[in-house]
Amino acid sequence: MRYLICIKQTPDTAELPKVKPEEAASGRLSVQLVVNPWDEHALEGGIRMMETYGGEASAITVGGEDAIERLRSALAMGCKDATLVKDTTADAWGVATLLAAAVRKMGNVTYVITGQMTVDGNSGTLPVALGRALGWPVLTGVARVVSADEKGITVERIVGQARHTVTAPAPAVLAVVKEIGEPRYPTFINIRKAARAEIPVWTPADLGVKVPVPVVHMSDFRKPPAREAKVVLFNGTPDEAAQALLDALLAEKVL
């Protein structure tokens, strides 16, 4: 079995507030870039599947050359190989099309594993688009893998407030949430291997596809209105402070 883990390079979450509108518009960010945190959970999930059910975990990203460093992080965590699909022009459907073409070129992928969303694009739509592009079933909100083999998989999904245990035939796309597992720390040996690893770079032409023309257009990037927060503190005994707070909340009409 082969588990293909899709990762994206995104800003360090601590630096997200520093992203400037003009940087967001141009895509040229001055902040620290890391593996999208949800995808660290996807890496952990995929590597655990490899350890539990056998086979190989691989990582892939669609992005620029600089994203290769993120693939090295995936190798350092324990992925056996990694591939860059070099493109910075596609929108979400385009990325799904490129990833689907890469899956077809690999030919032996049993499960595609993604994060549930990115901390920059935030749409959460890519896993479903990828599933549709491949014609594979998609399970989103995956919190636990119960069992998996070449024929199919049983997982627990978070669906709204409920938790569903579901089965799907392989191959399939799984979008995972944090509960799938805390990302492990890379081992020294894996870090050394990752630093030396050959990372193939595939262009859309290598995949035999044209990058689909973007259908999503963004404009007027701006900062959201700042919270005019000047905190009002209530003092006194716990009961006095609580009473005063409650009065204030009643006056705000939020109770």
Next chain:
Amino acid sequence: MKTLVFIETDSGVAVGSSWEALGKALSLGGEVEALVIGHAVEAVAAEAGARGATKVYRIDDPSRALFDLELYTEDVKAVLAETNADALLASHTGNGRDLAAAVGFDLGVGVIADCLELKAEDGKLVGTRPIYSGNILVDVRVDGRPQIATLRPRAAAPAPVTGATAPIVDVAPAAAKARVQVQAVERAETGEISLTDASIIVSGGRGVAKDPDLGFKLIRELAQVLGAAVGASRAAVDAGFIPYKYQVGQTGKVVRPDLYIACGISGAVQHLAGMGSSKVIVAINKDAEAPIFSVANYGIVGDLFEIVPALTRAAKAKLNR
């Protein structure tokens, strides 16, 4: 412009934020139709009419009792072809998001995901959505027809019940075979309020650590009196004080209640990414220097083990609960 609104159902009951999508569609002007899919959803279909849809498409079948992405996608595509709608709108719940993405990808049209605002301009949609986890806002337009958008829960007012009635058109479920089989469903406790739909949230953080069970018991009691949902920081979840589904923030849920009460939560940027757009934020923290106070509207510096029960007592007295 003609808009089709997907009304999500669960056990024959409408998912609340679907009515917000309907409300938003009505505010765009033009014709608004609804599509209700589920099992035993007669009442939901009637309610869609009562809330202003001029026509209600209904797919009512045991095979649709639970959301199935592949089946529902075929259903929606069939109804879109029949109504020839210019736009499709859904709430950005997990299911709504998945459905919009599948229909959009299949039809080769873009999706404006997770909008806070939406307007119509020359027969096309313009959505405003947060990106970079709420740190940047952007206007999004998409090519193609139908125009597809999902609306973040609590971003719009639900369509009010006017008492109107609308014709209900029964549509046969699309002939597709389910590949995903649901083996078991573990529902939330009855009465548990969904975090994303909640107008009030009381959240607990690592500040409960000296007695986590008592801490969250006190938080639940306050939540109960206020009719609030319970939330948590990642530190509280990671420490095993409370399950992951309660986590608010960057790698948890994004919420926007009218009132968010943070108890023993420091206010890390990753927590703010989940609750920073709450209307009113209250901080209860023993450290007056905690960053949460710089985004809070109101605060009490003190021990949550004393303040939270005092608030519960005060609320019981003042709200007669």
